[in-house]
Each structure stands twice: as structure tokens, then as C-alpha cells.
Amino acid sequence: MPFNSREDFLSVLTNLPTTDKSYTDFARHRQDSLTKPQGSLGKLEELSIFMAGWQTREFPRLEKVSCLVFAGNHGVVSQGISAYPPEVTAQMVQNFKNGGAAINQLCTLSGAELKVIPLDLDRPTGDFTEEPAMSEEELCKALQAGADAVPTEADCLLLGEMGIGNTTSAAALSLALFGGGGQQWVGRGTGLEDEKLAHKTAVVEKAVKLHQSGIADSFELLRRLGGRELAAIAGAVIAARHNRIPVLLDGFISTAAAASLIRSAPDSLDHCQVSHLSVEPGHRHLVEALGKSPILQLDMRLGEASGAAVALMILRAALATYSGMASFEEAHVSRSVQ
Incomplete structure (x- = not known):
């Protein structure tokens, strides 16, 4: 899947695979035949x-689950929008590699293989309050890194990120996509006080005002207001779709990165689930705008695919009950009380 140009990118967003109705019908019929009142397992069903519909399997599986965490640095940090310096991105990447982060523990527990992909950490994106975040070549390189990181044989993909300043990028993408005021999309990120929160909101509004007229499609949206790790997430989402791999998005940032695709392809996130509802205020507005229903609400806002890894355990519960339960006929249980 080459991303050598804007045209290449827009081309792969056309004729996307869709869920297979024959398998969803099979799975729905099986759920209705199991030893429980119909619908009683709710979201698990x-x-x-x-x-089943995305894997095109009567009995879907989670034998190989890949968790990808992309890391990038943002030039807009120079505007004073983060409580942490950009050096923390590289330090946290090393922590991931040393096994010391939350995502390391959660991937071990949930049975996901973690891969961390740093993207030019020594070269932040442009400050998007003054210029586009990336050139066309830089964006294509980041999209390609995301697509190339997706194992084609994966049963499910978890997507997360690390990048000081990337809640600012996520808020700008969301504002440019769905409108509203900056306050609707901007949160405290790594822990900003009120004065800096107001400044961050002004920065986001300034950036969107600067670039709005030039955002004709998803490519330009990401190029102008995104970041390398957000672009990589978008590239991974596209690659997963073409390989029929279901995706668990993490919180606000990975959801915003994926949402950028709907500017050019409204149905591009049909294979994605939002793993949890982040405490970041913009995330609630974003999932509502996307018509998604998060699997969990645990007051998390860490990023790094932590919510996706926890949601994976719920997904395993869904498939365990679906595959392992007996039907009324198999268990010789009457469907109704006489």
C-alpha cells in the first residue's frame, strides 16, 4: 500500500472493504440460539x-493481537501548550522499550504484542499556528510508517500514541472537522492550569482559522494540523481496513487521528471500535459526532493504547461467551417456561 502522494492516499480511501453480512447474520443467529435471554449479554453480543463480520469467520478469534504505539513531537509545543517539555516523548519511548509503562503491563495481561514506533523524535513537526505541520513528503512518510507497521495476519489491532503536545493537534483536527468553539475540544492534556488552558484554546483556534480554507480533504487536514504519530495512526487504520482487521482505537488522540479520514471517506471507520471514553472533554464530543459507543468508561486519559488494551479483555470475554456457550438445543434447555 504505497503512500507516495496525496493522490495515492485518496485512492486507497475508495472502494473500502465492508463487513460481510453472511457472517454477521450467522453470528446474530448463533447469539440468539445460546442459553440466555436474547440480548442479555448486551455489548458483548x-x-x-x-x-465475525470483519474477520469473515463464523467463530472469530483473537490469537494474534498487535498493539502499535506511535510516537512523535510537535512544533506547536513552542507555544507553551504543554506542562511537559518535548524531551519527555523520547524518555517515555525508552520507558516503553524497558517495559516500565502502563501499556507494557496491560499488553502482557490482555495478550497483545506491543510494538513502539518512534517517528523522527529529534525533528518536531512545524508549528501549525504559523505553517502546515508537515510537507506532503513528510506526511506520506508518516502514513507509510503506520501502514507498514500493521501485521497483515493480525486478528485485531490496538492503536495508541505518545507525543508531548498531541492533545493540541487532536483538538485542532476535531475543531476543523466538526466545528464548534475551541473550548468544546480543548482539555488539560498533561495537566494544564486554567490560564494555560485558555492559552491552549486560543492556540487551537488560531491554527484552525489559519488553515481552514486550505483543508479540502483528509490529506490536507492531517498535513496542516496533524502530527507524525497521528498520521501513522491514520495510515494504520487504512491498512487494517484493507486487510479486514478490526481496530480498537484508544482515547481522544487516536480517535481524532482516525476521524481525520472521514473528511474524504465517511464510512472509513466502520471497522473501528472506540475502546473507552477519555476524561479529555473533546473525546465525548468526538465519539458522539462519529456515532460511536465506547466499550468502557473508566475515567482514563493516559493514552499509549492503555484503554485499548483494557478493552481487549472485554473483547476476549465477548468471543469466549459467543464461542463457548451451548445452544438451547445442545444443552437440552427449554427456551420458554410452560
């Missing part, structure tokens, strides 16, 4: 049907 919906998830099993979702997985």
Missing part, C-alpha cells in the same frame, strides 16, 4: 457480531 454486539462485539462478537462485529468481529
